[in-house]
Amino acid sequence: MKSILGYDLIQKFEEFAPTYLAEEGDPVGLAIGTLNKSVKKILVTLDVRPEVVQEAISKNIDLIFAHHPPIFRPAKNLVTDDPQIKMYADLLKNDIAVYVAHTNLDVATNGMNAWLAKAIGITETEIMSVIKREKYKKLVVFVPLANKNKMIQALTQAGAGEIGPNYKDCTYTVEGTGSFTPVNQAQPHIGQLNEIAEVGEARIEVMFPERLTAEIEKALFSEHPYEEPVYDVYTIENYVDQYGLGRVGNLKEPVTIEEFAKKIKDTFNVAGLRYIAKDTSKKIQRVAICGGDAGKLYPDAIHKGAEVYITGDVYYHAGHDMLASNLNVIDPGHHIESICKKELATLFTNWSKEMDWDLEVMQSTLNTDPYRFI
Ligand SMILES: [Zn+2]
Incomplete structure (x- = not known):
């Protein structure tokens, strides 16, 4: 087996989801540490949170591969009493690099939105919003x-x-x-x-x-x-x-919006979800889905003929607009993107076998959804 540098791994990944696909200003790529070092253990996660960093330390991880950028706001100081800053310090102290594939992974042809579309079982899919x-x-x-x-x-x-x-x-x-x-x-x-x-x-x-x-x-x-x-x-x-956000496709059979919402709850294993529908017993078949917080793209879902739109973080007034437009919406939360852990781990494991890399791929076992339901 060949030992590899962080660069080798990322070069292969960027053929799959090139960084030029990322939205302008999105901090994709290496966020912390260096890729110019040997990488034997990689941890795949949706979010980099302090508990994920502790998990990485305990598992002797060389590289955390994350979907969401860990540095959202530029740090104003490096005072480690702030849990966010302490997290960066822990990463550096333990020589753990962090690489981010965010909007480039969302729009990659076989990336996040394609995985979400596959998970909900829609076929004949097309891009919802070409960007x-x-x-x-x-x-x-x-x-x-x-x-x-x-x-x-x-x-x-x-x-x-x-x-x-x-x-x-x-x-x-x-x-x-x-x-x-x-x-x-x-x-x-x-x-x-x-x-x-x-x-x-x-x-x-x-x-x-x-x-x-x-x-x-x-x-x-x-x-x-x-x-x-x-x-x-x-x-x-x-x-x-063409590259873009979201996918639109068809279910095999029409189902009522209420049945479909229950199915989505099971598919993504969430404790609860919100949905918007004028008539919950109405049957639907054409579905749009977009990972993350994509409520603002709902006109594209309508334009592509979707009868229901699945996305996260839908806010109150957008909900009113969607309801007025007669679009059914299911909001199972932003955390459904955690399906990327399994999919990314499969990609890395396959490449590792194909190229005979000495690489152990692990998925974070933590649930980083900040919300609970009662
Ligand atoms: Zn996201």
Whole structure:
């Protein structure tokens, strides 16, 4: 088994939920400590609370992997009489790093909202609120046949050729003949000055996201043997990656809103929940769900045809607006996001097996929901 650095683990994770998907200003990434150290034990948690830190200390954890950022408000001092500050000090003292995957995990194609949708059993799901559209470009480059494989390798290593979350290294190559006449001050890689040259060349086509344009061109220039590399870049009109919050889908059978609310209570194992409905016996089938505190996105749920919207932290006046719009709403609390512990642990365990890492993955056993019900 290979011992790994924190960096190795996080690099793999960020292929799954890249940090550029995070909302602006969201403090995702490394929050405390360093990733430049060996990581053997990782603890997955929804929240980093003082009791979670004690759990991590007692289990000899090297890295806490959390959904919610532990540093919400910048610290004004480092006085450890404040339990929040003491928590940071305990983490540093025990060399426990904290990494946060927050809104990037929410919008990742197979991340938090996809897990919630799976948990409640909706199918044919689509994104509820699209927040990012990523445009793609296509590169066509012509290289001598001898340089074909190296060029493909350079381009795919720079990130070209990924289509969706499940396919990478997608390229297309066709062989043909290129011709040119070097003139004036040319110092051609192949051929003689003032003589027409014919060269067996490969035409390589590959797609890449627009944000990688500079990296892809850099890779092309570093690998191309010609003085004047021949390449074209096209804008792709028919393919765009979409990312967003929430998912909308359908239940297998229509159920009454009251039955469905009871089912949600069981699914997420919560002691109680609130719901909003004009008629509790009305049957519903199309459901929207969004983790966290997403009451403000309810118009998107309506727009996508949802008959019921599940989200946390719905507040009083928003509840009135939802009721007036005839949208049924179930608020099982913010803590339903704790399903991420199980899902993240599965991801890390699978990667660990696949890559033969010396890594022990643990889930926090604590319930960090601040609310109780009577
Ligand atoms: Zn949350």
